Amino acid sequence: MNALPKLVDSTLSLENNIVTLTFNRHDVRNALTGTAITDDIVNTVEWINRTPEIAVLIITGAGSAFSSGGNIKDMAERAGDFAGDVQTLERRYREGIQRIPLALHKLEVPVIAAINGPAIGAGFDIANMCDIRIASNKAKFGETFVNLGIIPGDGGAWFMQRLIGYQKAAELTFTGRVIDAQEAKAIGVVLDVTTPENLLNEVNALAKTIAAKPVASLRLTKRLMKLAQRTELPDFLDICAVFQGMCHNNPEHLTAVNAMLEKLAK
Template sequence: MATLLLNRPKVRNAIDDAMRADLVALLDRIARDDAIRAVVVTGQGAAFCAGGDIKGMRERMAAPAGEVAINGWRRQQRTHHAIAALHTLPKPTIAAVNGPATGLGCDVALACDFVVAADSATLAMSYIHRGLIPDGGGMYFLPRRVGLARAKELVFTGRTLTATEALAIGMIERATTPDALLPEALAWACELSAGSLAALALAKTTMNQSFELPVEQVFAQGSQAQAICYSTREHQESVTAFLAKSAERGRAA
């Protein structure tokens, strides 16, 4: 189990270029380490993540007119690389939202497979207040959680939701007390990752794409994934144990 801590509490864990790079590097290490079966993402201090770093905003505003677009495009590529690495990590991921998750911080939470929030936490797609659109995957993740019309309302208004409201509309899966947040997230991560790592990775990869694919392609990907599962040590050992137990019951009868 790994806990990935967003650790810039003085700026409410706002994400800058260095944090983006660190996030990608850590997720790559986690993906390759079979000893780590799941990941909990949380924030240090009072906030989960306040979004993009103010320094980056200032740099964008100060750039020469002819460089604004390409600089913005490059920054977007780095952001998308980090969010995609989190979303596609071949292991269960849980966001433990300990405080405000705003803008890009909200995107980070929604990029995880599951979200559990402290009942004192808040979530907001606040981009509209800066004349922007959600750029960290929110326009992809949010409609898949709450439906298209409700996602539009949250993006268009940028309003702040309590954990209670977010839970009621399906934006998050669980809400709990601040003291119980991390223990509950870690226990849930253990429960989710108890099975075969190969089966978990293959199932997650297929389901992440299932809304965009025709049923025939989902079946095809599932067939290929199942063939891989047939060859894994976990499958062979569990079937051997099951058959032995079944034979023992038969003899006892």
């Protein structure tokens, strides 16, 4: 297995074939601007895609917040990532935070967000870029860009409406309203809500269930789920046929089939 990448503002842990990425800038509520968290996410995804043994990625935050998104103090001062004219900011967005949705969209394994606390602005969007979200009852969610006179520059408007439908996504985006974990579950943002103490236990249990599956077929299934969102049915079925041929010729398929036959024989 490839050695774990060295991160700057996040920590990375590996247990069997499950990787946990933890944003580790509690001092700025795990903000994505003014930190190296964007680089940490991109580097982690690239490492996973080069490491075929990995089956699942978990993303969470250290401290009280999942991620506060952009650093509001820098916005007020037109400093750091928010300094410069239109062309400078356009380039900075493309070369900066917009690398996160592109990376997570290409991630080959299922990714679970363990949302330990507030996920605001781009922090909310990162959660929505994941395949599955489980939240602490202390978590809050807000697509709050409009409150600051800006737009979801990280692609959040693309992800949320695909997750919960256009109408509800429009209401949350146009009002900038912050919702709690229970409402997030009710509208389909999160799969489940649990206590802060049990959050990682529940997420890890789900991750282990997924990671126990044959990894090559798991990665192909993730690719199919993404392709289904943008491919016409006849073309999609052609891809399914090719992927299925790959699976039938992978040794892990025969291992799984024999294991099932042994289980049925008992």
